[in-house]
Amino acid sequence: MSGLSCARTLGRDSVERSPVGPSRRPSGTATSTGRPEASRWRALWVTLVAGFMILLDVTIVAVALPSIQRDLGASPAAVQWVVSGYALTFALALVPAGRLGDTIGRRRIFLGALAAFVLCSIAAGAALTITLLVIARMAQGIAAGCLAPQNSALIQQMFTGAERARAFGLFGATVGISSAVGPITGGVILALATGPQGWRWIFFVNVPVGAVALVLGYRLLPRVAPGKKGHLDLSGVALIGCGVVAVLLPLVQADSGGVRRLWWLFPVGALLLVGFGRWERRVAAQGGEPLLHPRLMTETRGYATGASLATLYFMGFSGVWIVFALFFQNGLGYSPLQSGLAVTPFAVGSAGAAVVAGRLVERMGRLLTVLGLVGVIVGLAAAALLLRFAPPSVAVWAAAPALLVGGIGSGFVISPNVTMTLREVPVQMAGAAGGALQTGQRLGGAVGTAALPGTYYLVLASSGDDYRLAVAASVGVGIAAILTALGIALIERRTNPGSTAAPCAPEVAHGHCHATQS
Template sequence: MTMTETGSHLAAPPGYRWRWLGLAVVLCAEVMDLLDSTITTIAAPGIAHRLGGGTTFMQWLGAAYTLAFALGLITGGRLGDLYGRRRMYLLGAVGFTAASVACGLSTGPAMLIACRAAQGAFGAILIPQGLGLLKDMFGPKDQAKAFGAFGPVMGLSAVGGPILAGVLLGADLFGTGWRSIFLINLPIGLAGILGAVLFLPSVRPTRGQRLDPVGMLLVGAGLVALLYPLVQGRELGWPWWSFALLGLGAALLTVFAAHQVARSRAGRDPLVLPALFRRRSFTGGLILGVVFFTAVMGVTLAFALYLQLGLGYSALRASLASAPNALGIVAGSIVGGAVAGRLGRRVLHLGVLVIAVGLAALAGLLATVGAGLAWWHFAPALLVLGFGLGTVFAPLFTFVLGDVAGDHAGAGAGLLNAVQQVATATGTAVLGTLFFGLAGPRPDAADWTAALRTTIPVAIALLAVTFALVFLLPRHASDQG
């Protein structure tokens, strides 16, 4: 296999023979991650009953994964830059699969939480390699199409996780019960490992580079200090220390940024290259991503809670009711990926407007029909909402990572994933707290309906900010002026 040089990094040629099969391997990892970040939603009560855990245990089934994932994201991406993305993909896939099996074999709450944390840690090594590998395998013309494949996978996996959990729990395959939701990763993981060996390019740096251990410690501690109170704060009533941790997290990340600048000026390898932030597409895309994901993930959580708490849906039924949203994401991703090259940043404007229309339609539905809603009432608004989401996803990835040099693509992808994690947690905390506060202490269906109806305009306001932030981006992903 011949390689071409990109900066200080060797890359597979743009016409890499197995690039589309390689894309399927990358998406396999995304499926495992997204399924495991959502699949415990429906299974948590049953797992707690079987293993003897309480409500705190159920919260930590998700929190252990999220925090460990965030802790290692940027470092995981940088490991791929330094030691080869295929090698790190394989390490992450093997570790993630093994941790999934260990989850399925857990005998108590502590063991399961520890194994969930191990899943998150290996996921942090695995996931950032995907976007870097796409840059290695695809030339500029095909990158938008490759990034466009992420939207459908994200939508279907996010909705499909709870549905799959319900099916597996109901089927009780071979008497495995709840354990099957983790053991299902074994065949998926083995397929990803085999595919990586066969179809991913072996790409390595051209010069020796070193990790930045101080930077790793600072960014990891900073992200955990930010995310822990955002994940747990609402459940604990926002104690004083949660705000202290948020301040500490912001301070640690500020020190991390200064450390990266100093290290770069000294001619030493930083964890995140400060020069990346001089690129309008990268910096503007990250800022936009913070506001965008805060809005859409926050309101998505509020809607999911409304279906279960306000309308009395089970988690499985709520997931099925949200299926039109996933279908819209698939369609929007296909369209967004196809027109992004021609429309440039205007496709992001279009997507944000469509999302706002979908949310406005949902708010109007709540105002006119009220609490007497059936699942099919939501379908048109959710389809429009999903289409807008899909239209934004693919071009946003292209803008943020399209012009990042190959030897820093992993760190850039890790940073983008970290931004998504922080924004998702922020949206969940802020809009979730608003939603519960508006519902009141003893809410009925009408109270939950009114709470969601009032929360939606806040998300639309954040989308208006997102629309304005799109102007920070160059007209096209390849323009840096």
Template sequence: MTFTHTPDTPTARPAPDEGGDRRRWFALAIVMTAAFMDLVDVTIVNIAVPSIRRDEGASFSQIQWITAGYALAFAAGLITGGRLGDIHGRKRLFLVGIGGFTVASALCGFAVNPEMLVASRVLQGAMAALMVPQVLSIVHATFPAHERGKVFGLFGAIVGLGAVSGPLLGALLTEWNLFGLEWRPIFLINLPVGIAGLILGSRFITESKAPRALKLDLVGVALVTLGLLMLIYPLTRGRELGWPLWGHVSMGGALVVLALLVAYERRKSARDGSPLVELSLFKVKSFAAGIAVQTVFGVGLGVFFLVWTLYMQEGLGWTPLRAGLTGVPFSLAVSTAAGISVQKLVPRFGRKVLQAGALVMAAGVLLYIWEAERYGLAITPWQMVPPLAVMGVGMGLIVAPLTDAVLSQVPREHAGAASGLINTVQQMGNALGLGLVSVVFFGVVDDHVAGAGLGAAYAEGFQNALGWVAAVLGLIFLLMFALPRRPAQHLEGAAEPETAAAEREKEPTPA
């Protein structure tokens, strides 16, 4: 999961008295809990996917859509969700999002067939797209600039905690089979958390809106959603349907739709200054390169995590708990390397840290391929620790400093819009990667392989998919040459620029 905020400077701030101070820390705890719930929900589902497939009789394409449907709805709605928060109020949209996310979680937990589960996951992703963009917007509206470094550090800890706890929690809930519900508690656990967030959020979060009236670009929303669907749906269903002609036409048409989006947004910007996508950002070299890096990185992660889970549980026959515990070294390595990269390495070595991360992660992938081939179906979790730890270190060197590197040359007034676009394309890349699993993994695994040949087929598909992931990381390394050598550093405790403070004082307080 990633965080986004909106382009306009929020205006409403709590008074700096003791009561206001307490309220803002309560508000921070609430939005961080919601962000944690969203992050865990992504990682918790991956570990339970094989159990869902067995218990519900879901097809391979339905399994892909349980994860890809969420990612696609999330990607398509992120920018729209942020803009709706600007227009109607960030607190209001956050409460709508967390309430809808809770309802969608209940629908997932009580789904009676794979079709209902897929539809509920799409709804869940759409609600997350309303909830998540408000998180950093609320932080900006609630905390002064000199405190935000501390707050963003807490967010980093939450991301690391979610990466570790999600797979483990999913494994435990699946293994325990609480009340005979099998995999369903992985969704139902969101209900008490969501209800508490809804009640406490309505009390402690302060409302804020954009300083000037904005309009929602409905045409832009429709074009973005249509273009993504036309691209990803054929990728996901194509192999299962024998790659029909309409699939190729749809993927080609997606490029036309996205080209229409660019042309329309250019006209929209000139006409009323409220486009869905701020195209002027792409004139910034580092931002354009960063968008490419985020998209391609999302593709690689989308392929790896789903294939990895299926390989361990379906191919090797491991239990969800054993698979979940196997992922702990990876998560710990990501968290550790992320903290070191931001605090120690990036200030000294700049862009080279990110490029080293891409190479280190690629080395870990290649080591994993070698081990999977050498040990075959007899491979143990302990033998997976070295490649997973190397991959985790590489990923940690990338994910933490990448956003700052991409945003460092973006004009201040467009920082929010740029952040939203970065997170959107990463989710879009993730959805695209999940669609490509149909080609790079299931294209190798024969649906009809049974018995002794099943594990070998999954092992071969896993190695093939990891070869593609290594190639993706090599491409990312090359794209990173376009990033700035020394990303701008945001020092905790730095005073807010006088001009920004003056502009805030002049802004009207929204009703």
């Protein structure tokens, strides 16, 4: 047996020592976090329910857009902002809200954002005009963006060692399932809430769920003293905010020609984001408090790789569901509910695999992500080929096993990557780091949801309405992005063999960690 020692980076004096192996304490006993084990897991479920709700709202509304347009007499461009406005403000709030949670308290931001989300859901459901609905949705997006980074930060705060990996496994399952079941959930709600006003229940359903989560969160979330007080880097907020808006705005308006009209915002956004990076380095060099510390990218092992991988994966992953919905509904004549049920195998596989992956990532590390990406590529490629060449009457049944394989692979990607990206981030920076990670996911998702449907319509127009060729070609574009993510994972595994080892337990006194290697 030989000792494997790995040096920790930022702020290790404030990180609590934790066991590497699975916890075997009886339920209800105290842990290194200072909270009974059962109480911490109940608190986790509260955050997961809230996280599921806000992520579900990214996609659930899409199936209700035709009903909203008819009922409110809105134009296609205006009704698109019901989806786009939420996505835009969601991404805009993530990093500043993560930093605020680090400084003034994650519990406080979580509860405040959850209460605001519930109120905005009421306003959206009760909106009498499309303008009021869009305003409510944009406010709802801000609340969601403030809540989202607190989820991963609270996991960092409440759990350590192997328990943290299990918690991130559940968190990853929540992310994957919420992305996949949005169309299904929306279809079920519209099927149950009949009539021209039925779309309002898409928003009202958040109210009882959010209210219960708010009460339980108030009782269960840990009351921990906030981090070091300091001023918020307002210049950094302005730079990253304007940069994110400039990059996202053409993409969220892609359906109404936004990319063609607003293409010039892409280089503007890139310059602003580069300027944000340079500004943050300057603030850090002068001993200030940057919004997102540069050393997260340069010195925190696994963070830069994980953030890049997540952005590329969501670029290929997110747009696939829109393409499948277009194919099943417009190409095969399915109802919204049938269309959602057709991709259920992917959601089921992703949910089950993500929970298992939370236990495996401690032993397998980045290898698990590599295997997962291969599974997603194989599953989506097989599904695309079956939808292209199998008879339409049996195509959806033939593609179900392939989608199940892709879903299992996805479960081995999202939650392990979150764990490996954030596991060495100091707890006092967990909110900002989680916010930046999710910002990358939202940016990647926006690119994918613009590029893949764009490819679908382009192939459809050039092939004389060949829906089967269009779905195969657009899913192929998504696979190309996932292949790039696979390349990043393979490079990290080759250049950083330590990424395949279990994470070390930090030593408070010396800032080092030790694990045993056979």
